[in-house]
Amino acid sequence: xxxxxxxxxxxxxxxxxxxxxxxxxxxxxxxxxxxxxxxxxxxxxxxxxxxxxxxxxxxxxxxxxxxxxxxxxxxxxxxxxxxxxxxxxxxxxxxxxxxxxxxxxxxxxxxxxx
Amino acid sequence: xxxxxxxxxxxxxxxxxxxxxxxxxxxxxxxxxxxxxxxxxxxxxxxxxxxxxxxxxxxxxxxxxxxxxxxxxxxxxxxxxxxxxxxxxxxxxxxxxxxxxxxxxxxxxxxxx
Numbered sequence: 276x277x278x279x280x281x282x283x284x285x286x287x288x289x290x291x292x293x294x295x296x297x298x299x300x301x302x303x304x305x306x307x308x309x310x311x312x313x314x315x316x317x318x319x320x321x322x323x324x325x326x327x328x329x330x331x332x333x334x335x336x337x338x339x340x341x342x343x344x345x346x347x348x349x350x351x352x353x354x355x356x357x358x359x360x361x362x363x364x365x366x367x368x369x370x371x372x373x374x375x376x377x378x379x380x381x382x383x384x385x386x387x388x389x
Numbered sequence: 390x391x392x393x394x395x396x397x398x399x400x401x402x403x404x405x406x407x408x409x410x411x412x413x414x415x416x417x418x419x420x421x422x423x424x425x426x427x428x429x430x431x432x433x434x435x436x437x438x439x440x441x442x443x444x445x446x447x448x449x450x451x452x453x454x455x456x457x458x459x460x461x462x463x464x465x466x467x468x469x470x471x472x473x474x475x476x477x478x479x480x481x482x483x484x485x486x487x488x489x490x491x492x493x494x495x496x497x498x499x500x501x502x
Contacts, residue, residue, distance in 0.1 A: 317492030375440035380433040
C-alpha cells in the first residue's frame with residue numbers, strides 16, 4: 276500500500292489555459308473524492324466517485340471543471356480556461372465503501388494561475 | 390446545507406498543557422464526525438471519528454473527542470500536549486445518508502517546548 280498519490284505536485288499556468296491533474300487512490304478503495312483548499316480554509320468538497328460513477332458534485336463546481344474515473348481506478352480533474360481564482364491546492368482522497376470510512380488523503384496538487 | 394464551525398483559529402500552548410478545540414456543526418439528522426490533523430509538510434490524516442455508539446471516542450496519540458448531540462458539538466481534547474502535536478486540526482462532518490464532506494476552517498496549534 277503506497278497511499279494516495281497525486282501528479283503533478285505543482286502546476287503553474289497562465290490564465291485561460293487548461294490543466295489536468297491525476298489522482299491514484301489506494302488500490303482497494305472504491306470511493307474517490309476531490310477537494311479544493313485555499314489558504315486559511317479547510318478542504319472544500321468538489322466531487323465524489325463510487326467506482327467509476329460520479330455520484331455527487333458540489334454546486335460550487337463550475338462547468339469549467341470536469342472529473343473522470345475511468346475503470347474505477349485513477350481519476351483526473353480538468354479545469355478549462357483557468358482563472359486566477361482557481362489558484363488553490365487540489366486534494367484527492369480515497370476510502371472504502373461508506374461515508375463513515377476513513378478518507379486517506381494525497382499530498383495535493385498546488386495550482387497557481389498567473 | 391451543512392456547515393462546520395471551528396471557533397479557535399490559532400491556539401498556542403506550552404507543553405503539558407491541556408487542549409480542547411471546539412467544533413460545532415449544523416445538520417439536524419444523523420451524522421458522521423471526524424477530526425483530521427495535518428502535521429507540517431505532511432498529508433491530512435485521520436485522528437479519530439464517530440459514527441455510532443459511545444459518544445466518547447479515542448483516537449491516535451492520546452486524543453479523544455466527545456459527541457454531544459444536543460449541542461451539535463464534537464470537541465477535541467488531549468490532557469497533555471507535546472511539542473510534536475504542533476499541527477493544523479480540521480473537524481469534518483458528513484450526513485449518514487449523504488456523501489459530501491464538510492470541513493471546518495481549521496485550528497492551528499502551536500506547542501511551545
